[in-house]
Amino acid sequence: MNSRPTLATVAELAGVSRQTVSNVISNPHLVAPITLERVRAVIAQVDYRPNTAARRLRTQRSFVVGARMTTDFDGISGYVLDHFLHAVTSAAQRVDLHILLYVADDAEAEIQIWDQLLAEGGVDGLVLAHTHADDPRTRWLSERKVPFVAFGRPWNNNGTHPGDHAWVDVDGCAGVRLATERLLELGHRRIAFLGWPEGSGVGDDRLGGYLAALAASDQDVEPLVRRCDGTVREATEVATELLADPELTAIVTVSDSLALGASTAVRECAPRQVAIVGFDDTPVARALDLSSVAQPVDIVADHCIDFLRAQIDAANARFSQAKPVNPADRQILIQPRLVERASSRSPN
Amino acid sequence: MNSRPTLATVAELAGVSRQTVSNVISNPHLVAPITLERVRAVIAQVDYRPNTAARRLRTQRSFVVGARMTTDFDGISGYVLDHFLHAVTSAAQRVDLHILLYVADDAEAEIQIWDQLLAEGGVDGLVLAHTHADDPRTRWLSERKVPFVAFGRPWNNNGTHPGDHAWVDVDGCAGVRLATERLLELGHRRIAFLGWPEGSGVGDDRLGGYLAALAASDQDVEPLVRRCDGTVREATEVATELLADPELTAIVTVSDSLALGASTAVRECAPRQVAIVGFDDTPVARALDLSSVAQPVDIVADHCIDFLRAQIDAANARFSQAKPVNPADRQILIQPRLVERASSRSPN
Numbered sequence: 001m002n003s004r005p006t007l008a009t010v011a012e013l014a015g016v017s018r019q020t021v022s023n024v025i026s027n028p029h030l031v032a033p034i035t036l037e038r039v040r041a042v043i044a045q046v047d048y049r050p051n052t053a054a055r056r057l058r059t060q061r062s063f064v065v066g067a068r069m070t071t072d073f074d075g076i077s078g079y080v081l082d083h084f085l086h087a088v089t090s091a092a093q094r095v096d097l098h099i100l101l102y103v104a105d106d107a108e109a110e111i112q113i114w115d116q117l118l119a120e121g122g123v124d125g126l127v128l129a130h131t132h133a134d135d136p137r138t139r140w141l142s143e144r145k146v147p148f149v150a151f152g153r154p155w156n157n158n159g160t161h162p163g164d165h166a167w168v169d170v171d172g173c174a175g176v177r178l179a180t181e182r183l184l185e186l187g188h189r190r191i192a193f194l195g196w197p198e199g200s201g202v203g204d205d206r207l208g209g210y211l212a213a214l215a216a217s218d219q220d221v222e223p224l225v226r227r228c229d230g231t232v233r234e235a236t237e238v239a240t241e242l243l244a245d246p247e248l249t250a251i252v253t254v255s256d257s258l259a260l261g262a263s264t265a266v267r268e269c270a271p272r273q274v275a276i277v278g279f280d281d282t283p284v285a286r287a288l289d290l291s292s293v294a295q296p297v298d299i300v301a302d303h304c305i306d307f308l309r310a311q312i313d314a315a316n317a318r319f320s321q322a323k324p325v326n327p328a329d330r331q332i333l334i335q336p337r338l339v340e341r342a343s344s345r346s347p348n
Numbered sequence: 349m350n351s352r353p354t355l356a357t358v359a360e361l362a363g364v365s366r367q368t369v370s371n372v373i374s375n376p377h378l379v380a381p382i383t384l385e386r387v388r389a390v391i392a393q394v395d396y397r398p399n400t401a402a403r404r405l406r407t408q409r410s411f412v413v414g415a416r417m418t419t420d421f422d423g424i425s426g427y428v429l430d431h432f433l434h435a436v437t438s439a440a441q442r443v444d445l446h447i448l449l450y451v452a453d454d455a456e457a458e459i460q461i462w463d464q465l466l467a468e469g470g471v472d473g474l475v476l477a478h479t480h481a482d483d484p485r486t487r488w489l490s491e492r493k494v495p496f497v498a499f500g501r502p503w504n505n506n507g508t509h510p511g512d513h514a515w516v517d518v519d520g521c522a523g524v525r526l527a528t529e530r531l532l533e534l535g536h537r538r539i540a541f542l543g544w545p546e547g548s549g550v551g552d553d554r555l556g557g558y559l560a561a562l563a564a565s566d567q568d569v570e571p572l573v574r575r576c577d578g579t580v581r582e583a584t585e586v587a588t589e590l591l592a593d594p595e596l597t598a599i600v601t602v603s604d605s606l607a608l609g610a611s612t613a614v615r616e617c618a619p620r621q622v623a624i625v626g627f628d629d630t631p632v633a634r635a636l637d638l639s640s641v642a643q644p645v646d647i648v649a650d651h652c653i654d655f656l657r658a659q660i661d662a663a664n665a666r667f668s669q670a671k672p673v674n675p676a677d678r679q680i681l682i683q684p685r686l687v688e689r690a691s692s693r694s695p696n
Contacts, residue, residue, distance in 0.1 A: 069434055070434070090451050098470075100447070101437045260635050283424045
């Protein structure tokens with residue numbers, strides 16, 4: 001490793017100071033274009049690679065972004081977050097950032113890990129998920145001006161306040177509305193919604209899409225809402241109760257786990273056929289031929305890395321005055337799409 | 349941050365040299381127990397946290413381990429690797445290591461990323477998956493004495509050479525043998541094996557378990573092997589052909605994707621019932637009530653981190669003479685278990 005070219009080698013060959021080489025790497029906007037070009041040519045020629053540890057000390061940057069790895073792993077309810085982690089790793093690498101994973105049992109443990117990672121200079125920023133109203137984590141990060149972005153809106157008690165930090169989310173309300181409107185279009189007139197217990201920002205938002213579709217319909221379709229926790233077993237029970245209603249021809253669910261429960265209940269009532277729509281387009285939905293609302297996770301990840309990188313750059317622009325950013329410029333709601341499969345059939 | 353205690357603060361309070369404090373942190377075996385205790389008490393008292401960047405320069409260690417994130421994401425065929433990534437993140441954190449993720453399209457791209465990460469001191473070692481015979485990646489790492497461990501054996505052309513590096517794997521042969529023996533015990537006498545194309549180390553190993561179970565049986569059961577690529581669609585087609593044999597009562601498959609295909613074929617032949625066993629115990633197997641061979645991924649991850657950490661410690665034991673390690677001491681085959689569900693039923 002000792003024969004590797006150093007910053008000094010590059011400076012000497014390019015006929016500039018070491019500070020200039022350092023600027024070319026970390027603050028290229030400070031360097032005249034002609035110098036930039038010359039130094040970059042030397043860097044390429046001698047295959048100079050800045051030592052990360054030295055670069056970290058010099059720039060106070062780690063070029064690493066932290067993300068929490070969920071500890072429960074079932075491949076259905078955690079599917080979207082896993083998919084997001086794949087996508088965000090690719091998106092980060094495209095702009096020369098890597099993802100560092102940690103695990104934490106609760107918000108307090110997570111904050112403790114951040115405190116350590118940030119004190120040690122181990123990460124430049126964070127990607128969060130599952131933020132909620134009065135989340136101690138977003139407050140902690142905001143107070144310390146740590147660059148971060150959340151996948152998911154900061155739900156407050158009435159689901160309206162957009163919060164004052166960067167986030168990217170998928171419009172679950174629009175997705176469920178789309179699914180419900182499609183069922184109305186197919187001729188369904190008795191459509192139930194199987195949701196999570198009240199008070200979940202994500203769940204209430206999705207329910208809103210169902211209610212909006214019924215309210216906007218020129219058909220006189222009454223809402224029929226049932227709730228259960230996220231387990232397949234409870235969903236099967238509640239769906240079985242719903243099937244006691246002979247008029248019922250369709251069930252819209254808040255998640256693929258509940259759609260799986262509903263599907264199990266319908267199978268046990270064979271040959272009766274009931275349309276089912278899930279949410280998240282998991283492998284289970286594909287295996288069971290269930291329609292489902294898909295979150296465009298790649299697009300979410302791209303926006304997250306964009307927003308995060310802008311904040312990291314601003315935090316490190318020691319020489320230029322960073323412009324204050326309107327939080328609304330770093331908040332975006334992505335539209336989901338409906339994947340239609342055999343399960344959204346016309347009523348008999 | 350300037351009020352944070354430094355190495356010098358700790359040295360002064362403990363009445364030792366800065367080198368001694370540094371040794372307490374990085375090479376505790378060099379420090380007398382009574383001194384170790386005193387310095388550690390001061391570190392706890394003042395809440396001293398070594399700056400990672402400075403520590404990296406001093407110890408030449410990053411306390412970070414690299415792992416490749418797969419770029420294809422379908423939640424079935426990639427399920428075990430995702431599960432492994434969860435488990436290895438937890439296992440690493442227990443010994444103060446973090447996982448750094450990168451993506452790479454092929455072996456060459458992966459080696460290029462390693463070259464950069466290692467040159468920059470960004471990682472201390474690597475966790476690999478999907479190694480194979482004459483893998484240029486394991487050769488590259490071995491030549492450079494980079495600490496690494498593979499999830500999976502280095503399959504060679506006849507599946508026997510254990511390789512000369514650390515690995516942890518699950519005994520797929522034993523898992524499929526278990527599944528096949530159980531079907532024989534239930535009374536099945538015409539059992540097909542639906543596998544991958546010849547030449548896949550993992551696939552041939554699993555097929556071996558099926559053949560071994562039949563050979564060891566006192567029943568006169570003939571092997572019936574069919575192969576197809578990993579797609580659900582092709583598996584459905586091949587399984588439909590198999591079902592033309594009216595004697596057939598069970599299909600053992602090399603993966604849950606193929607089990608899903610077989611299950612689709614059987615459903616289309618209803619009311620005929622055929623037992624099916626998959627491999628990997630994915631959410632799809634759970635959703636379809638399919639029996640499946642489960643890989644104990646948590647145990648695999650624990651062993652991987654053990655083996656990797658031992659190598660990293662040895663590579664950094666600059667003061668003590670590292671003992672040469674017999675590769676066989678860092679190679680372990682974990683036994684899978686059979687998860688029995690409704691799909692492994694007795695023949696009619």
